[in-house]
Amino acid sequence: MSKEATGAKRLAEGILQGGRRELAKLITRVENANPAARLALAELYPHTGRAHIVGVTGSPGCGKSTLVNEIVKQLRAAGETVGVVAVDPTSPFSGGALLGDRIRMRDLAGDAGVFIRSMASRGSLGGLARATADVVRLLDAAGFDFVLVETVGAGQAEVDIAKAAHTTIVVQAPGMGDDIQAIKAGILEIADIFVVNKADRPGAENTRKALEMMQRLGDGGNGQERHHSRPLGSGHEAAVELPPSAMRPPRPGWEVPILLTVGIEGVGTVEVIDAIRAHVAHLHDSGELQVREAARVEAELAMMLREALLADLLNKMPAEQIDVMLARVVAREIDPYTAVDHLVKAGVNGNESG
C-alpha cells in the first residue's frame, strides 16, 4: 500500500473515532479529487446512510445561512449533532472564491456537536460543488445525526440539491416577481418545505399566496391525476437528466408546508424544525425514503459512469486530432457534428481515423 493510501486509511479511521482534524483534512482531499481519498471513501461507505440530509436552497441573500444557523441551534437544543456544508460560488475568471456563510453562523462556534465546512462550487453549475455529495458522506460517517447542505444562491434551475438531500427546503424572500414566477419550472418544484423568510417585510403574505396558488394549480402536490389535468411539474425530469423518481414532483401523502420566518430573530424556526421532523417521519412511514435513496444512488452512479467513460474516451482520443478537427471546424471545412462523430470514433477505436 502506498504512503498516500496508508495516510487516507488512517484519516478514515480517525474520522470514525470522532477526529475533527482528520475529518477536515479528508474533506480537503476529497475536494481536490486526491486518488487516495477514494480509498478512504470506500472504507467509510459502510458507515454512511445514518444521517438525515437536509438541503437549504434559495436566491442569494434570501437568508439561507441565517436560517441554517437557527435550524442548527434548534437541533442542538434537542440534543442532535449537526454537520453543515455551505457552498458558495467560485469565480469563473480567477478560480478563487469568497466563502462567507460562516458570518451568519457565529452562534454555532465552540460547540463540539457542530462541524461547519465552507465549499467553493469549483465550476459546478447545479448549485453544489462536484464533491459535495462525498463531503456529506464524510460527515455522515463521522456520526452527525443531521447534515445540512446550503447551496449557492440559486436562481431557477439549480436543482441538484434535490438529488443530494432527503428533505429540501426552498427559501424565498418577499418581493421577488409575480405569481407566474411561482408556476415556472425548476427550483420551486423540488421543495419538501417552503420557507418565506424576512416575513416582517412587506409582500410576505403575497409570496405565501403565490406559493399556495402554485400548489393548488398543481393539484395540491398530492399527485392524483384528475380529468384533464396532470400534476404540475410532470415531464420536466428529462431536462435535468434525472431518473423519473429522483425529482418526484408528485409527493404522495405529503403536503408541502409554507412557513413564514424572520430568520434573524428566530421567529418561526420552531415550525421549520417541526416540519423537518414531520417530513422525516413521512419518509420513513411511507417508504418514500427507500424510493428516494434508490433514485439518488441511480442518478449518482449514472453521473459517475458518465464522467468515467468521458475521461476514458478523452484519454484515448489523440490530442493532435482534436486540434486538427478544431482548426477545420473554425475554417468551416466541416461542421461540428461531423467533427464530433470523427473524434468519438477515433476514441472508441483507440486509434486515428478520418
Next chain:
Amino acid sequence: MTKEKIRVLIAKPGLDGHDRGAKVVARALRDAGMEIIYTGLRQTPEMIAEAALQEDVDVVGMSILSGAHMAQVPRVIELLQANGMGDAKVFVGGIIPDEDIPVLKEKGVSAVFGPGTSTILIGKIIREAVLGE
C-alpha cells in the same frame, strides 16, 4: 487530480469594527485564485482556531486595528498548535506598531502587512509561504 487551491481564513479578532482592510484583502486574494473563508467581525481566538481547523486552511489572516494584537495573535497561534494546525501560516494586517512586529514574528507570525501594502504583494507572499516557492 484537481489543482489544489490555497485556502485562507480571514478573520477580525477583537472588538474594532473596521473591516474595510479585511474585505479588500479577501477580495484581492479571491482574485488571486484562492478560496477565502471570511468569518466577519468580533471573533475570539477560540472561534478563529476552530474555524481554521474545520475549514482546513493553509493560511490564517487576521486584521486588527484596536491594539489588541499582542494579546490576540499569540493566543490564536497557541490554539492552532494545540489543534494540530501548527503548519498553517499566520499573517497579520491592520495597525501594528513597528516595535511589535519582531515580537509577533518570534511568536510565529509569517509577515505583517500594514496600511498601504500592495494587495498583489500580499497574494505573492502568501503563495510563496504556502507553496514554499
